[in-house]
Amino acid sequence: MITTDAPTSIHLFAGGCGDLAGFKEAGFQPLLGANHAPPAIATLRANFPGVRGVLENIHTLDMRRLPRARVLVGSPICKEASPSGGRAAPKAQLTLDEADEENKENLPADWSLTRATAWDLLRATEAAIDAGRPFDVVAGENVPGFGLSWLLFDTWLDGFYRLGYIPHLTSVDAAHIDAGDEGRAPQHRHRMLFVFVRKGLPAPDLRPRPLSACPNCGPVRGVQRWEKGTRRKIGIYGTSYKYVCPNRRCGHLEAVPITRPIGDCIDFSLPTRRVGDGKAGKTFRPYVDETRRKIDLGRAKYGDKPFIAIMRRNCVAQSLDEPIGTITAEGSHHMLVIPGDSLDNCRIRMLSTTEKARAQRFPDHHRFQGTDTERTRLIGNAVPPNVGTWLGQRLAAVL
Incomplete structure (x- = not known):
């Protein structure tokens, strides 16, 4: 049911509907969400039954059929925003974190297309203008590297300016944004937010004040x-x-x-396994030396307190009393370690999808659809709802 006084929004979203959830909490009435992945649309329908879900590749979506709305929300990623190091742009589109990671080696060729491209946001904006129902605001997020290293970033901004929009940019960390019922995310997630406001409308206050x-x-x-x-x-x-x-x-x-600790998200009732028992499977497979080294270094640092061992290059371990690093869409990188009297007697497990969703600031009642791998991708590609709420609140104030 659409209320007459609520500003409306359209979401060319990626992941698990974090921006949609955030904008709704900020007082918006979302009308439509589009994505190419069936689990994403199933997640939308499970959580927002009144919102129209469109299962289609954003590249082929007929923008002329989008409904009239005050705000268009989309978080693009372009293959042009390639990793640094002088390599040619990869043939496949990258996820947010791969696009911003320096010195990334051996990028796979089959990254899922989970983001509307920057050009598709321009295409949607132009179509709305041609139809006589322009958006008041076009907004979204991306990694800082999108604005710092993409060679066509200025051209992209100029495209919106020529369509009659004034660009506004800001940088935030999800761990600092205490908006919405769920509050700050127990995860450091650095993002650039972009807002294009139609000329003649007031500029939103995008200054973060944590x-x-x-x-x-x-x-x-x-x-x-x-x-x-x-x-x-x-x-x-x-x-x-x-x-x-x-x-x-x-x-x-x-x-x-002031930040929120990842320990708030941990469910200690979930099963763990001994390091000495090796990886789960029919045959014994010991954990690699690097994993054992990180666990041992964590034991030396934190004693008998549980901690997170980080399965990333140049990372070792961290306390449960601080936010973790970015939750990504591909793979698991955060291992819960409960120390024992020896390395082999330490009990470990990777963070569950529910714990990852909590780190992204999704409430437990938000239902993700699909396989475990698909749900991990939805969570990792999502805008943290607290960031979506913060942005939506600032746009609602000027609309």
């Missing part, structure tokens, strides 16, 4: 301060920008954003 701890003033709303003067505010927290106290009296000291 609840932070100032050593002098206590809890404050931190102000983003960039390390270097840049033409565009695109980057990663801790490398490109930090937060400072808004109060002059303390000299704008650095204020560290």
